[in-house]
Amino acid sequence: MYACETKKLENVLAFHAAPTLMGMKCGSLPTLSPQEYDIDELSQLFAEGYFGSRIGARFVSRCSHRTLIYVYDRRLLDKTLSDNSVRELLAEYGYDVSWDSEQCLDRLCERLTNSDFPHEIGVFLGYPLEDVKGFITNCGQRCKLCGMWKVYSDVERAKELFECYRQCRTKLCQELAQGRSLQVCVA
Numbered sequence: 001m002y003a004c005e006t007k008k009l010e011n012v013l014a015f016h017a018a019p020t021l022m023g024m025k026c027g028s029l030p031t032l033s034p035q036e037y038d039i040d041e042l043s044q045l046f047a048e049g050y051f052g053s054r055i056g057a058r059f060v061s062r063c064s065h066r067t068l069i070y071v072y073d074r075r076l077l078d079k080t081l082s083d084n085s086v087r088e089l090l091a092e093y094g095y096d097v098s099w100d101s102e103q104c105l106d107r108l109c110e111r112l113t114n115s116d117f118p119h120e121i122g123v124f125l126g127y128p129l130e131d132v133k134g135f136i137t138n139c140g141q142r143c144k145l146c147g148m149w150k151v152y153s154d155v156e157r158a159k160e161l162f163e164c165y166r167q168c169r170t171k172l173c174q175e176l177a178q179g180r181s182l183q184v185c186v187a
Contacts, residue, residue, distance in 0.1 A: 009037055010182035011173070017071045018169040021055060021186045025126035025165065026076035029060075032067050039067045051186045058105055060112050068112070070105070070124065077101050077124070086123055089133065093120050128153060 009032075013021065017028035032039065039062065046057040054075060060068040078101050080086060087097045095107050104124075111118035122132035127149045134143070134152020143150035148165060151158040175185050 005038070005041075007176075009042060011176055012037075013071065014172045014176055014182055014185075015169060018172040019126075019165040020071050020073050020076075021051070021182070022168050022172060023054070023073055023076065024168055025073070026080045027070055027072040027124045027126055029121075029125060030069055030071065032069060033065065034062070034067055035065075037067075042069075050183055055186060058109060060109055070108075072105075072124070074101070076126070080123065080126065083129070085129055089123065089129065090120060093118065122149060125149070128158070130154070131158070 012032065013030060016030035019025035020028040032042070039059070043057075043059055046055075054073060056072050056074050058070040058072070060070050062068075081090075081101050081104055087095070090104065091097055093107075093111065095104050099107070108118060108121060108124055112121075119136050120132065122135060123129065130153035131149060131151055135150050138152065140150060143152055145151040145155045145158055147158065147162045149158075172182075172185060176182060
């Protein structure tokens with residue numbers, strides 16, 4: 001991948017996945033255009049550990065006009081998926097309670113190929129469990145606040161997180177604008 005292509009890709013990832021890349025959120029779901037980015041080369045970057053062993057990526061779905069990528073912090077995802085309440089919710093959607101994080105991601109990717117969108121994905125994106133449950137129960141309606149996700153429980157805490165994630169994005173994008181590589185910023 002050429003340096004200018006890498007820089008462009010780093011800017012997109014920083015904008016759409018900053019809280020995950022900076023270790024504040026377990027996952028993000030950026031979408032990339034295969035017309036703009038060489039998705040196979042991007043896949044190779046992640047496979048080669050471009051961001052170190054902490055950050056992983058799954059290429060969830062590909063079609064002619066977009067590629068959906070799940071970028072995740074392995075440590076935070078393991079912690080999230082070790083919660084018994086999270087496991088109980090996921091069990092309702094065919095996730096075995098004995099599965100490790102990679103097996104859970106396999107199931108999520110399988111469910112993303114179905115016609116019904118798997119709303120439990122909010123757990124994998126680091127949304128509060130009560131908000132994920134609220135979204136599912138209310139079919140996405142009657143939320144208390146709509147921001148980076150729909151909030152059904154602690155509005156004040158959600159506002160704090162929204163601001164924290166926004167600041168994280170701003171900081172990471174500023175560092176890239178000053179010439180630092182995303183690889184260095186994330187390490």
